[in-house]
Amino acid sequence: MRRVKHQSGKEHPPFSYDERTRGIVRRAMTLTPDESRTLDAALARIVPADRDPGGLAARAFVLGRAAVQPDAYRAGLALLVSRGFAELDPERQDDLLREMEGHPFLGLIVQHTLEGYFTSEAGFAAVGFRVTA
Numbered sequence: 001m002r003r004v005k006h007q008s009g010k011e012h013p014p015f016s017y018d019e020r021t022r023g024i025v026r027r028a029m030t031l032t033p034d035e036s037r038t039l040d041a042a043l044a045r046i047v048p049a050d051r052d053p054g055g056l057a058a059r060a061f062v063l064g065r066a067a068v069q070p071d072a073y074r075a076g077l078a079l080l081v082s083r084g085f086a087e088l089d090p091e092r093q094d095d096l097l098r099e100m101e102g103h104p105f106l107g108l109i110v111q112h113t114l115e116g117y118f119t120s121e122a123g124f125a126a127v128g129f130r131v132t133a
Contacts, residue, residue, distance in 0.1 A: 076105025
């Protein structure tokens with residue numbers, strides 16, 4: 001079997017996705033334009049931007065987590081889309097998120113946004129870590 005060398009010097013088998021995994025990733029990571037705008041608006045309210053992109057810095061991380069739990073993300077985004085979340089002013093968006101307390105989707109997206117943000121370069125800088133290449 002072919003092996004790939006990691007930058008650490010360790011070797012491992014090449015990564016590959018089976019058909020089931022490819023299907024999950026395709027379903028979860030293909031957002032409609034409304035879902036995409038709604039996701040961005042929610043991320044921006046969970047970690048508001050000031051000198052950095054805020055929750056938007058976590059977008060790729062959140063989409064990766066959505067690939068693992070696509071049904072929960074689809075249901076939560078559908079609820080927000082149906083309420084016109086992306087078009088609401090920020091104060092009303094916050095009110096709507098508060099109304100969703102206890103909804104499984106809100107717990108997921110908040111957790112994933114915070115994990116993604118605080119492991120991003122913007123999140124490191126926000127807590128005083130200096131990122132160097």
